Amino acid sequence: AQSVTQLDSQVPVFEEAPVELRCNYSSSVSVYLFWYVQYPNQGLQLLLKYLSGSTLVKGINGFEAEFNKSQTSFHLRKPSVHISDTAEYFCAVSRRSNDYKLSFGAGTTVTVRA
Amino acid sequence: DSGVTQTPKHLITATGQRVTLRCSPRSGDLSVYWYQQSLDQGLQFLIQYYNGEERAKGNILERFSAQQFPDLHSELNLSSLELGDSALYFCASSPSGRADTEAFFGQGTRLTVV
Numbered sequence A: 001a002q003s004v005t006q007l008d009s010q011v012p013v014f015e016e017a018p019v020e021l022r023c024n025y026s027s028s029v030s031v032y033l034f035w036y037v038q039y040p041n042q043g044l045q046l047l048l049k050y051l052s053g054s055t056l057v058k059g060i061n062g063f064e065a066e067f068n069k070s071q072t073s074f075h076l077r078k079p080s081v082h083i084s085d086t087a088e089y090f091c092a093v094s095r096r097s098n099d100y101k102l103s104f105g106a107g108t109t110v111t112v113r114a
Numbered sequence B: 001d002s003g004v005t006q007t008p009k010h011l012i013t014a015t016g017q018r019v020t021l022r023c024s025p026r027s028g029d030l031s032v033y034w035y036q037q038s039l040d041q042g043l044q045f046l047i048q049y050y051n052g053e054e055r056a057k058g059n060i061l062e063r064f065s066a067q068q069f070p071d072l073h074s075e076l077n078l079s080s081l082e083l084g085d086s087a088l089y090f091c092a093s094s095p096s097g098r099a100d101t102e103a104f105f106g107q108g109t110r111l112t113v114v
Helices: none
Strands: A004-007 A010-014 A020-022 A022-026 A032-040 A043-049 A056-058 A064-068 A075-076 A087-095 A109-112 B005-007 B010-012 B019-024 B031-038 B042-050 B053-057 B062-070 B074-078 B088-096 B109-113
Touching: A004 A087, A010 A020, A022 A032, A022 A087, A032 A075, A032 B074, A043 A056, A043 A064, A043 A075, A075 A087, B005 B088, B010 B019, B010 B088, B019 B062, B019 B109, B031 B074, B042 B062, B042 B074, B074 B088
Parallel strands: A010 A109, B010 B109
Antiparallel strands: A004 A022, A020 A075, A022 A075, A032 A043, A032 A087, A056 A064, A064 A075, A087 A109, B005 B019, B019 B074, B031 B042, B031 B088, B042 B053, B062 B074, B088 B109
């Protein structure tokens, strides 16, 4: 089975400052890795995903994440946040298969202040 | 707008009752997934269907059942409801159901059991 640990439950950050959200995963098989964002009162939206190849993955809205196999981590970063980035962020993992059984972390709430 | 439609948006019902949540996937998507989001359990995968057939099963209680119809819409049936079933239920869809493709989430149905 796969599991995900998001190391920070809440991250307050000032506008235009950088932010990093930490995610570690555990799995006995090869996995795909994802970051989703949930804005207030909305569904989840895919920010980016790691399938294979380059360990630095770029996503939407200026986010990027780096896959580190040795540390089993997939941390999400943005160099300069906006008020509109206030949301909950979920790291997720799925085994490489024909099903889409995502295992999510507990989520990190990012609050951007002016 | 993800293109995934869930109805109703809100549902309030009493313990012991039965409810049906409905999901219309994006046009052309053959696979549908159901997730439960609650404060204590976080985001949990329930079940996946592909072109009418069950493909993967997660932490779905025996009191819960789902199906995908020939027109590809899906319904999640929750019976003998308990207070602990109160949660946000998400439906997602994807074209192939494979883990390397993006799943698009609906805005969810918020179920409150009183």
